[in-house]
Amino acid sequence: MSTTAIRVENLGKQYHIGERLSTYNTLRETLSERLKIARKKDKKDNLLPETIWALRNLNFEVEQGQVLGVIGRNGAGKSTLLKILSRVTEPTEGIAEIRGRVGSLLEVGTGFHPELTGRENIYLNGAILGMRRSEIESKFDEIVSFAEVEKFIDTPVKRYSSGMYLRLAFAVAAHLEPEILVVDEVLAVGDAEFQRKCLGKMSDVAREGRTVMFVSHNMSAILRLTEETLVIDKGRLLLRAPTSEAVDFYLSRGLTEEGQRIWLKDEIPDQSSPFRPIALRLLDQKGNILETVRSVESFYLELEYELSKNIKGLRIGFYMITSRGEFVFTTFDTDDPKQFEEYSSRKSGFYVSRCEIPADLLNAGRYVVGVNASTYRIRTYFHDEQALAFNVDASGAPGTQWPETRLGPVRPSLNWEIKNIENV
């Protein structure tokens, strides 16, 4: 007999952007924010909406024992959905009914304390995840052997290698044995061997008849583990279909935002720090946000970001990619040798790296901008291959007197010379 394990009805979550952009408030900031909002309302050039819906009008059901995948690009609302289902945050509207205990693997190792030993952390972490002491005791040996840390169980975890730490953290969470397991991207970490082990454990869980919701960017893992998948974009459910169909749909659509991209707190991986992307914008000459760019006019691409520490040798790169996935060009903000000298080190603070894309460069069509913040051959702080998408309109561009499609991603204005060599 199959029963419903999760039922979601008209679920929605609204965030106040101000709330999410600044990490914390002081009374003074709150007061001045209020004044600013009051003033903004008078003007109409209010660029940022005050609130956004991270999820809206979501309806679906999950049968008991089903393994359901959830895919969507960064910021689509997947993590928000899992956070609501695991009761970390509350929905703004709608209702979700859950039958049975929910175990969440939103992040492994929550509450691990470096000073405590492996044994102590197993108990602590288990309790945080909602396990009873007796339950942890009965699974203790299993957890330790899964994590392969028998020899170091009484060593403080600060002396563990990152692999050991991760294995132990995953082992505790994986032995929680909830009726419903909610997994978010844990497989993005760890070496290949560890990932295989995690995937194996997850399919075991599924075979035992428990319900799993699995969010991942790893399409092969989604294809391997799930039968059915939800595609979420801009907080809405676009499609629910057998996984192979859903993955095709997701990959073939450029699911990206218009004109600007704002990174929310939970879209930025912890590893990015001290780099924190704030927004990527497409701007015209006057600084207005554009959704559609004219081929005959130049425009700006700017990335706003914050460095919480000084970084040496940081470079911000933009990739221009066609909707078919071909690279048009790659550019870095310190390509110019002078800039390269001047910004060899950036102090902590807020920055904007802005690049002018000249007129008469891109052909009509849809383009995707990728962003990269890295130090050459040392470290990639942040990388988003589909940060923003936009359309180029070619009206007025060279050759538009003929309403035909031009081939190729660029549409330069080139000097042609036409000579009459000989009159007949």
Add this chain to the structure above:
Amino acid sequence: MSSKSQTDLTVIRPSNGWAALNLRDLWTYRELILFLTWRDLKVRYKQTLLGASWAVLQPFLTMVVFSIFFGGLAEVPSDGVPYPIFSYTALIPWTLFSKALQDASRSLVASSHMITKVYFPRMILPLASVMAGLVDFMIAFVVLLGMMIYFDIFPTGNIWTLPLFLLLALITAVGVSFWLSALNVLYRDIGYVLPFLTQFWMFITPIAYPSSMVPEQWQALYAVNPMTGVVEGFRWALLGTGQPSGTMAIVSSLVALLLLVSGMFYFKRMERMFADMV
């Protein structure tokens, strides 16, 4: 167990206004309070040189300073018992209280990584901070017993009431902690307000001086501070000083309960925003 929870239906919906306290949930997670308390203590004592002696040193050294300046130089009366034991008896519940405020107000912010990743009743965090202070209190209390032997003071027959006064101190600490920890998520100003608040509160509590110095007509108002009731109660139960005033005990208890209940409701109201704001 699994067959039971199989039928457990959790309904997740937006809570509005003053949410229900949901104390059953807190009970289910009671073990977590102990684990977190134990973690706080363990980590603290692993990382400090003097470990558990800090629990004693803090009130003890304050007592020494008070004895020299207030008891010795300023000749503040001490209700007929030696000044050192007079002030130390007050300082141990006070240290429990001020330390609870200090740790609990930071507890939510310090555990933001847990709040944004896992569900558990958030009230557990300030509660565990207060509980950790209780262990320090026990250690400091042993020293008090030693001092009583040294000064040759035998506890009064009212010593059985001591747990009640300790409970009063805990209720007050927990109530104020709920307020401060929730406020601190929204406004980090709390970090700046707190040292001032604790200092001010210490002056309006009869720690360095006896409450008998306060004029009769102000006694009822004075007891609005529940810590007054706690400190006077401790002295009365242990040293036999001061006359137990029924009004003072009732006023202090009522205010403490008011702090606790209002703190719980305010905390609950703010709780749903923690994961998004912290």
